[in-house]
Amino acid sequence: MVTRRQLLRMGGTAALGISGAVALAACGETQVVTKEVPVDRVVVKEVEVEKIVTQQVERVVTQEVEKVVEREVPVEKVVEVQKVVEVPVEKVVEKVVTKEVQKVVEKVVQVEKMAERPSAVIRLANDHSSGARGAAMSWALDKFHAEFPHIVIKFEPQDHLYVDSFSIHIAAGTQAELALLDGGFFNTWVHRGGFARIDGALSKHPDWDPTKWYAPPDEMTVGQFDDDRVNFKAPHTTGYGGVAQFGMPYQGNINGKIYNFTLLEELGIPMPVEGSYHLEREAADLFAQSSDPEAGTYGVRMSSNAWIVWGSWARALQGSGNHMYRAPDQLHWDIFNDGGDRGFAYAVNTVLDGVAPPFDQVQQIAGEFGDPFSAGKMATYWTGGGVGGTIPRIKDRFSWGLGPIEEGDRGPAPHHFTNQGQYCTATAERNGLVEECTETLLYFAGPEVQGRIAIDRGSLPMLKTVIESDEFKAGPPENHGYYKTWMDKDDHHHWQNGHPNWWEWYESFRAATPPFIGDMSIEEGMQHIINTSDRVLEDNKEEYDSWKAWIDALPPTA
Numbered sequence: 412m413v414t415r416r417q418l419l420r421m422g423g424t425a426a427l428g429i430s431g432a433v434a435l436a437a438c439g440e441t442q443v444v445t446k447e448v449p450v451d452r453v454v455v456k457e458v459e460v461e462k463i464v465t466q467q468v469e470r471v472v473t474q475e476v477e478k479v480v481e482r483e484v485p486v487e488k489v490v491e492v493q494k495v496v497e498v499p500v501e502k503v504v505e506k507v508v509t510k511e512v513q514k515v516v517e518k519v520v521q522v523e524k525m526a527e528r529p530s531a532v533i534r535l536a537n538d539h540s541s542g543a544r545g546a547a548m549s550w551a552l553d554k555f556h557a558e559f560p561h562i563v564i565k566f567e568p569q570d571h572l573y574v575d576s577f578s579i580h581i582a583a584g585t586q587a588e589l590a591l592l593d594g595g596f597f598n599t600w601v602h603r604g605g606f607a608r609i610d611g612a613l614s615k616h617p618d619w620d621p622t623k624w625y626a627p628p629d630e631m632t633v634g635q636f637d638d639d640r641v642n643f644k645a646p647h648t649t650g651y652g653g654v655a656q657f658g659m660p661y662q663g664n665i666n667g668k669i670y671n672f673t674l675l676e677e678l679g680i681p682m683p684v685e686g687s688y689h690l691e692r693e694a695a696d697l698f699a700q701s702s703d704p705e706a707g708t709y710g711v712r713m714s715s716n717a718w719i720v721w722g723s724w725a726r727a728l729q730g731s732g733n734h735m736y737r738a739p740d741q742l743h744w745d746i747f748n749d750g751g752d753r754g755f756a757y758a759v760n761t762v763l764d765g766v767a768p769p770f771d772q773v774q775q776i777a778g779e780f781g782d783p784f785s786a787g788k789m790a791t792y793w794t795g796g797g798v799g800g801t802i803p804r805i806k807d808r809f810s811w812g813l814g815p816i817e818e819g820d821r822g823p824a825p826h827h828f829t830n831q832g833q834y835c836t837a838t839a840e841r842n843g844l845v846e847e848c849t850e851t852l853l854y855f856a857g858p859e860v861q862g863r864i865a866i867d868r869g870s871l872p873m874l875k876t877v878i879e880s881d882e883f884k885a886g887p888p889e890n891h892g893y894y895k896t897w898m899d900k901d902d903h904h905h906w907q908n909g910h911p912n913w914w915e916w917y918e919s920f921r922a923a924t925p926p927f928i929g930d931m932s933i934e935e936g937m938q939h940i941i942n943t944s945d946r947v948l949e950d951n952k953e954e955y956d957s958w959k960a961w962i963d964a965l966p967p968t969a
Contacts, residue, residue: 530561531847533839534587536577540568543799543869544662550867551860559854562847564589574914581605581836588839588848591661593831594630594908595917601633601657602911602961607840610656610968612849622650624660624856624873625898627830629909631658633962636909654965658834659852662870664795665828665897666719668816669888673809674701674708674790683815690724690757690817690824698766701790707776710790712783713758713767715924718827718906719793722746725754726904727819737907737916737948741955744919744944747937756933759926770928780804784811796871796894802887812889816897828903830873871898911958912951919944 539548552564567587570576574596580586581600600606613619626649628635634654675682680700688694698710714720717736726732729749738745747755761767768776768783776783784792785804794813805811816823833855839848854860861872865883871894877883884892910916922943926936948955 531844532563532565533589533844533848533851534565534567535833535851536567536569536573536587536590537833538569538571538573538591539869543797543867545869546799547860547864547867547869550863551855554859554863555851555854559850562851564851584838584841586836586838588836588842588844589833589851590836591831591833592658594627594829594906595910595913597631597657597834598629598633598908598911598913598958602958604837606657607835607837607845607848608655608657609659609835609845609849609852612846613656613853614968616849616853618853618857620650621652623875624650625663625828625830625875625878626651626660627663627828627903627905628653629905629907630830631660631832631834632656633909633965636959654962655968658832659856660830660832660873661855662797662864663828663830663873663898664797664871665826665894665903666723667794667796667826667893667897668814669784669792669794669798669801669811670814671784671787671790671792671809671811672889673811674787678790680790685815685823686818688815688818690727690754690819694817697790698761702766704765704768708788708790709768709776709783710766711761712773712789712792713761713927714793715770715927716920717746717923718829718920719795721755721758722827722904723754723824724758724817724819725751727817727821727824728753728757729819732819732821732825732902735904735907736919737910737944741910742945742948742952744941747941752937755923755937759933759936762927763929797869798888798891799868799870802868810889812886813891813893823900825902825904826897826900827905828898829906831870910951911954912947915951916944916947918947 537548539545548566552566555562555564569590573590573592577586577590577592577596578600581603586605597606626632632651632653632655635652670682672682675697678701680697683693683697701710702708717725722736725746726734729751731749734745734748734751736744736746762769773783776788777786780786781800781804782792783789785801787809791814816826818824833852835845835848835852839845856874858874858877861874861877862880862882864870864872865877865880872878872883878895878898884895906913919940922940923936925931925939926933931939
C-alpha cells in the first residue's frame with residue numbers, strides 16, 4: 412500500500428517543471444502571482460513531504476516570488492541564486508509552476524480521503540429486502556453509511572426460511588457478523604459457540620440503558636428464563652437483563668385487533684366498548700352479525716397458529732391466566748389447562764360455524780387485494796404490529812383502525828409479544844469486530860432507525876420513546892396508539908424461546924391445523940398438539956438442563 416508520505420513524494424516530484432506562472436494552492440483555493448521569469452536551467456530538488464504543507468507554500472511563494480519580481484533580476488542571476496541557496500523549500504517552490512502546485516494539493520486531498528477508508532467491513536444477513544420492511548432497511552443502511560463511514564455494511568439478503576441455511580453457515584463457521592434472526596434460533600446455537608457476547612461492549616457505551624427498550628425475554632439475552640409466570644410478571648417491562656446479551660432489538664410483533672369501521676357502520680353494528688367485550692358474549696355477537704358467507708363477508712379471520720389469535724383467547728378464558736404454552740417443568744404443554752381449552756375450542760368453532768372463512772377459501776375472498784380485510788370482506792382482523800402493507804392495499808376505500816381486544820372474565824385477553832432482533836455472531840469475535848458490531852446494533856435499535864420503522868410501519872419499533880411519540884400514534888390507520896396500550900401491559904405471553912431445541916418444539920404450533928380444516932375433532936386436535944409438544948420436551952430434557960447449566964456458569968459482564 413502506498414503511504415501518505417510516498418504518495419505526496421511522488422506527486423511532489425512530478426510537480427516540478429519548467430513553465431512560468433507561480434501559484435499558491437491551499438484548501439482547494441489558488442492564488443496566482445503574475446510575472447513570468449524565463450529560465451535557462453531548472454534545478455529540481457527533492458523535498459521531504461512533511462515540509463510541503465499549506466502554510467509553508469503560502470509563505471514561500473508570496474515572499475520569495477515578490478522579491479524576485481521587485482528586483483527584476485536577470486535570468487542568469489536567478490539561476491545563480493538557485494545554485495547558492497541549497498535547502499530551502501523556498502527555492503524549490505520558486506520553480507513550481509501553477510499547474511504543478513495544483514497537482515501537489517490534489518495529491519494531499521486524495522491521501523486525506525484514503526485515511527477515511529472504512530476500518531471495518533461487516534456482513535449483515537437480513538430478510539428485510541422488500542415492502543415496508545425493505546424500505547426501512549434501505550433507508551437505515553443509507554443513513555448508517557453516512558454517519559459511520561469507518562464501518563461498511565455488506566448487506567446479504569436471506570430467505571425468511573433461514574433456520575436451515577443459517578444453521579449450515581454457523582456449523583461451517585461462515586456466518587455473517589450480524590444477522591436478523593429469532594430467539595428460538597439463537598438459543599439453539601448460543602451454547603454451541605454460534606454467537607458473541609456484547610454486554611461488555613454495551614456497558615462501555617454512553618447510549619446504553621437497558622430500560623429504554625421493550626424487552627421480551629430469552630430473545631436477545633440468556634438467563635431470564637421465561638418459564639414461571641406464577642411468580643414473575645412479564646419481564647419485558649423491566650428492560651434487558653439476564654446473564655449475558657448477544658444482540659439488540661430491531662422489530663417487534665404483538666397480536667391485536669383491527670376493525671373495518673365502514674362495514675360495521677353499514678351493518679348497524681356498534682363498535683365494541685372496552686370492559687364490555689367478552690369473547691363468548693359481545694364479541695361472539697359481533698362476529699355472527701357481520702358474517703354472511705354467501706356474500707363472502709365474515710366477522711373474523713382465524714389462524715391455526717396460537718400466537719396470532721387463539722393463544723390469547725385461551726389465556727383470557729383461564730381462571731388464573733398463569734398457564735403459558737409450556738409448563739415451568741419444561742416437560743408439558745400447559746396452555747389448555749385451567750379453562751384454556753375453551754379458547755382453543757372457540758377458535759375452531761369460528762370456522763366450523765361460518766363466522767370465519769374456511770382456510771382454503773381465504774385467497775379467493777382476498778382477490779386482488781392480498782387479504783380478506785384489505786378486500787373489505789372482514790369486520791375484524793388480526794394485526795401483528797405491521798400494517799405498512801395493509802395501508803396501500805386499502806388506500807381510502809373504507810375507514811379502518813385499531814380497537815379493543817376480546818375479553819375474558821378477568822379482563823382483556825393477554826397479548827403475545829415478541830421481537831425479532833439482530834445478533835452479533837461468533838464471526839465478529841473471530842474477526843475482532845465485536846465493538847463495531849455493537850455500535851451498529853445500537854444504531855439500528857436507536858431513535859433514527861426505530862423512528863423510520865414507525866413511518867414505514869412494516870413492524871413495531873421496540874424503542875419506548877418512539878412508541879410514545881405523536882408520529883407513531885398518528886394514522887393511518889386510526890387509533891394507531893393502541894399498540895402502546897397493548898405493549899405496556901404486564902401480563903403478556905411470549906414464545907418462551909429459552910430452550911435449546913425450540914424450533915423442534917415449535918412443531919406443536921404447526922400441529923394445530925387438523926381440527927380447523929376438519930381432519931380431527933377439537934378434542935383429538937388438542938391431544939395431537941399436546942403429544943407433539945411433550946414428546947420433544949421429554950426427548951430433550953437432558954439437553955435443556957445442560958443448556959441451563961451452561962448459562963448459569965457464564966461469567967458476569969466484565
